[in-house]
Amino acid sequence: MTDNEAVDGIDPSAVPTGTGCLDCDAVGGWWFHLRRCAECGHVGCCDSSPAQHATAHWKSSGHPLVQSFEPDEEWFWDYGTGELYESGPALAPPLGHPVDQSAPGPADRVPQDWARRLHR
Template identity: 60%
Template structure:
């Protein structure tokens, strides 16, 4: 039997400073979301590729937390609602010097026309 992963695991660090799926595809993101269960960092639903919600659909992990500096809100994809939760393992956001949208050097000049 496969081990069940809780919706929120406070001891799991984020997968990295940005959306690894976008990085692998030479893509870019508007904002970042962190899976509260496994730490996967994905791009938000305003981003072209919407990797955070794709991660939810593929993994069944319903809860994400904003991975933006100064934000600590949670979103539950299953309930389609905001919520609160415990402090997750650090770091709790991408580096302060990383722009949003990002990453630096890959965001097209017409990015506002390309978001959802």
């Protein structure tokens, strides 16, 4: 995938659904890192997170491409093929959660034993 290539499953105009995992926020959960759906902008938590909402979004929506939603990370992942792409088309801003937002986060919901609860 190249930076200026049009790719099926990527909508560069889709804005992120928020600054954190939409599904974790709905139930008072927490996340480790965030992923953004490249097709609709849904922000979900990564597979190391307890709830793995980004993967759940792919399975329910059929949208396989995500981009990291961590500051200064530009890589894409394709759940359907298991391929990692170092870069791809520019998506609508913001490109990551606010730099002052903790990871894991949100800070007030992260348990003290958070590292033990990660999926590996």
